[in-house]
Amino acid sequence: MRPDVVVVGAGIVGAACAEALSAAGVQVTVIDQGAPAGGTTAAGEGNVLLSDKPPGPELELAKASVARWPKLLATLADLLGPEQAEVEWDPKGGLVVALENADALAGFAGHQRQAGVRAELITPSDALALEPNLTRDVIAAVHYPDDAQLQPVLAATTLLAAVRHRGGQVRGGVTALGLRPDGVRTSEGFLQCGAVVNACGPWAGRFSELAGAPIDIQPRRGVVLVTSHTSYTVRHKVYDADYVGAVESGAADLQTSTVVESTQAGTILIGSSRERVGFDETIRVAVLRELARKAVRLFPTLATVPIMRAYGGFRPYAPDHLPVIGPDPRVPGLWHATGHEGAGIGLAAATGQLLADLFLGREPEVDPFPFRVDRPAVMTCT
Incomplete structure (x- = not known):
């Protein structure tokens, strides 16, 4: 036909x-x-x-x-029926935290609220209540109830x-x-x-x-770490405020920022990296180490959770x-x-x-x- x-x-x-x-x-x-x-x-x-x-x-x-x-x-x-249409939809919300430069995070969230986004500025204590394993070095946080994962x-x-x-x-x-x-x-x-x-x-x-x-x-490469199955708790999508800057950057050189979240399969995903290297599929150990180091800074006790694998892919980048x-x-x-x-x-x-x-x-x-x-x-x- x-x-x-x-x-x-x-x-x-x-x-x-x-x-x-x-x-x-x-x-x-x-x-x-x-x-x-x-x-x-x-x-x-x-x-x-x-x-x-x-x-x-x-x-x-x-x-x-x-x-x-x-x-x-x-x-x-x-x-299709609920079983065939199961995509592990999880409206768990997001948590963006700052370990420094709290004013920039608050200002960004304020602009988003003016645009109609629910961006709730919360205290470090509130952030720890949402994510008990989070570092005590957090000085500011914003809760986004409408972030989700599938x-x-x-x-x-x-x-x-x-x-x-x-x-x-x-x-x-x-x-x-x-x-x-x-x-x-x-x-x-x-x-x-x-x-x-x-x-x-x-x-x-x-x-x-x-x-x-x-x-x-153009292709823009990213790499993600995956832990083994664990009972370690990350309740939301959690990332450092630097992530926003990395997303918006057009630089070709490597940029990393901390992103940590659990999956329904019981693993934890750790990102993220961005670099424009064409279609080079090489996974570099230095990038993996940087992702792991920054993730442990955000969740210190995550250092005890073993990494099972890493994977990379290309994202379609427009200038x-x-x-x-x-x-x-x-x-x-x-x-x-x-x-x-x-x-x-x-x-x-x-x-x-x-x-x-x-x-x-x-x-x-x-x-x-x-x-x-x-x-x-x-x-x-x-």
Whole structure:
């Protein structure tokens, strides 16, 4: 069957776009060069965050996504059944702490409150009540009740299961090689369709060149440590206030900041690192040591918990730190949904809805203008 839309990329963002289109009756085929949900999504922590975003377009997209995720998951549970739609959704909230420079943290939270985010400035004693294992060196903290977490691979595969349930196809091991006016050339032959969505994540820049409409999306590598199964308690997503600066930075050199959270599987995830090294997959011991050292500074008794493994992945980095969502004016039928860097899990629900709204000519909930393709920061060829 000839699909209306081919989504190139079966990670969380591509899956969310495909699900939102299929929910509106659009016939969708999703292809991926690897296994569905096996790339950047599989290397994610599952963050659904408001706490790390300053006021602006990305925060507005995040607010829409945080509100949409529970509704979307309920819809998927009704469609597929609760067992198949289980994604380990955990609205546990976030805790951002400062070991120095308390004024900067308070000021950032104040700006977020003005933008409609629940950002509750609390005392160090309150922070210790929320997280008993936290260091006593905390001098300020902000509680974010609306931060959440999910299991990213489960979320992506559930979205793709909904696409299949509605008659769409999901095909792994199929590489997109370029476009023709009536479809996309692939490693498995020509696939006729009416439109193509570039949801290739860190590889979106590469595919955009093949499609004849290059955009500046680059891979930015990150590494996460995983502890063995433990009874050690981390009740929220907890990170040092330096994390916000690392997220917003455009520097290519290595940056690390402390992020610690438990999973429902009983492990603890420790991050985070950011560096632009192309597609170099090397995991460097020095980076792992830095992550561990900073995590122990935040949770001193974490030093007794063994590390089981480490994993790394590439995030799609846009120079202006904003996703690219919408039609490409240079190539009719080409759409983009990429550039979310490390926020793709959290932003996916609203991204899929926004792309579907634009594709179908519906009034979008979120202003699409800041995410347009033809903006100077990402348009590499006019």
